[in-house]
Amino acid sequence: MEALKISPGFEKVMPQEYLELVEDGPYGRGLGVKDLGTFKELIEVHPLCAGCALGLSIRLILASLPNPENTVIVGTTGCNAILMPQVAIHNIHCLFGNQSAVATGLKRALRLRYPNTHKDVVVMAGDGGVVDIGLAPTMHSWFRREQFTTIMLDNEGYSNTGGQESGMTRQGVVVNMAPLGKKFPKVPLHEVAKVAGCAYVATATPARARRLGQMVRRAILVAREIGPAYVQIFCPCSTNYKFPPAESLKRAKETEITEYMVPEAKEWIERIEKGPKAEEVSNEA
Amino acid sequence: MPERRVVSPEYMLFDAPREKKYLIGNEAVAEAAKRANVDMAIVYPITPQSEATHIIGDMYAQGYIRDYYRGEDEFNVMSAVAGAAMGGVRVFTATSGPGTLRAFEMFPVWAGHRLPIVCAFMTRGVNSPLSIQPDNIEIGWLADTGMLIFHAEDPQDFFDMTLQAYIIAEQPEVHLPVGVCVDGFFVTHTREIVELTPEDEMLPPYDPSVSPVVAMDMETVPVRHMKDPFVMKSNYISYNTHASWQQEVRAAAERARKHIYKYMGGPIEVTHPDAEIMFMTSGTAAAQARVAMERMRAEGIDVGLVKIKVIRPFPEKEIAELAEVPGIIIVPEHNITGWLAREIRSRVNNNSKIYSGPRVFGGMTMPPEVIVKETKKLLQAGVAV
């Protein structure tokens, strides 16, 4: 937290956005989705399409980080990547698909350098990046029980490259590269995650904002203490699925919200959440 | 593990006592990683590299290396060491031939991210057909990734160059990845006398605060830094930024030159610089060419040798100057493409005197008599001198 101070005297020249981040940002304050609108968020503007459910999900994720001042986000190619330069915490743009490998190295490095502080590493990537091109490192990070969180922003296709079929596209849907309709079902990665070693698995929607926030927060806290965590967020894409932007949230509701925890994770979460003040989770390892 | 003490790079390279050991190349490079105070090694099996990273695994078990694991494939290993380097620790990895190609997308990323990763390339043939045997075709491909590239001749070079690689890679104005290459089997599996520095002395730890880019730790410095920021908007200045970025990576390699002189004694080693006939070569071909040179000099033929230790940044001025003297320059190589001859040809004034060969590959050895014979054939044909 000491590091988050502007050198005395330079406050008068720092851009307003930074002054607000330091004075009224979420760093070290244990804020959450319920506090949105009362503090300076980690993202001010973004260049995503109108009605983008992914943009909204990222806003909710950023508001749910338990310790944003000690969080690094690892992402990959996709719509979210063009938003990431605007996010006010450190983040890495990887090659397409290697984000979980990069996150593995990063998390282990930070653990070596800061043995007494939890440095949360959060992979945030699209469905193509996670389930297709990045499946091997994603699953291997779970097999190895790497202690970071993987969040899939599932918009059921490659939106940034022009709307192609991904493993998460539903069967029968006609999109680019599936001219006769997709020939196999949506990959049940949340089920795979459970058998692959994740200690926490959830499917969420930005249409249920507080629940999403709770899941992201739980995932990160479980990843710290117990094992890998996976959160899959349904983010309908109005641009490539060609529906009115105003319908995004209505469509986003049409998904099942699920939550799975191994017993140790459940015990850990209960212990934290039943504490005197749930928001005060120590950042000390 | 003995109690270890930190020593300066200069002391370790120039003043530390050396103990003679009888080691294969794979043992020598692991001994270097131990003395380099490596924080983390991430590895994947491939012949002929694996033995080195087994030994490094044992060093992890003994406590010399702080973290270590076997990754899922070379691409993801190279990605994971990048993540670790971005997190501010010193890393080591190694691979060979097909592994190099599997991982290739990451090498320009290392350079573009300005990550001082040291990777040993124990070169071997690439498919198809399958070969696990020595062949250094991959060095030619690696040369344009933005990495610094060293080419070791023997286990001693492999030990020294790996230590030198860390020291040069981490200079703040250089801060680039280094590939330390050797010809597989010929070096990795050949036992020779290697002079090692003491086992209980190690380099100072890596300091991420002097990096030319931000460490991804939210502390040095905090708040908003993207690694690396998108500069791909469709406009002139985005293209210009990307171009300038690439130039800066090459500029950083250029800045390595003075450190190469300081810590490696220069990018080349020259024997008989005024000779009429000059062998210019690298790696184990230099060892074979040295034997050929000695045999021919014994017969009264005026032959010299330039051993090129550093492929990137290429010693262009040194090579251009040396190339003025001889009547013919012969470039023996362990690959089919003749990448070293191509490098030399493009840097000298009169390049018609450069003879690219003899070249062997796919595991074939290069007996000195082949070099002698081909050289004599050229002389008889009146090609030069």
Next chain:
Amino acid sequence: MSTLIGLPKNGYRVVPGPEAYLSPSAAIMGVVLPEEGQGLIEGEIVPQEVAMEEIANRLLSARNPMLFPGPLVLWAWSDKAVAKAKALQDMVAEVPGMRIIPMPDYRPKYPMINPEVEINPNHPNLTIWHNNIDVCMFVGVHCHFANLALKIVRAGTDCYTIALCGERGHEDAMITLRDVHAEEVRKITETIKRVKMGRVSCQKEE
């Protein structure tokens, strides 16, 4: 063997532009970084004090001198950073008309950047204040990004660039000093004060 002192043999000089559609890196053109106790003026190695003197002259002669502090001094992430930030502000106070525009990060900012408020290495030539800044000084900018910006500025503007580096210096600046920490900044401030006094006394004599 290339010599490590003096100007590059090819005669390349690091001078204000606009230089080229795509400027070369000064390092590739043969400009080498200074050793300890040295600085660079337009690609030539000089003693540190000479470079400081030239910095003072350039700043005091400028119409619109500008400091571009980067994240390494904007943030109080270490005691050294805080001390250097203080020393820089004291320096700015000694240069008539000198202003500060920060470079808080290195991202391309959407939807646009306001060059009155902040500078960004990804499009510095758009942000040299519509080319009204005639002398600028980079401090506390991570070396990689400083070099990018310095080169783009040289390519597209006639701004005179000065880079004070905490590490090894910047060939792509017209004047650079290495190993600059709070103490060295204070030395520059003293030089500025002295040069200013000299100028005042010259005027009096006239």
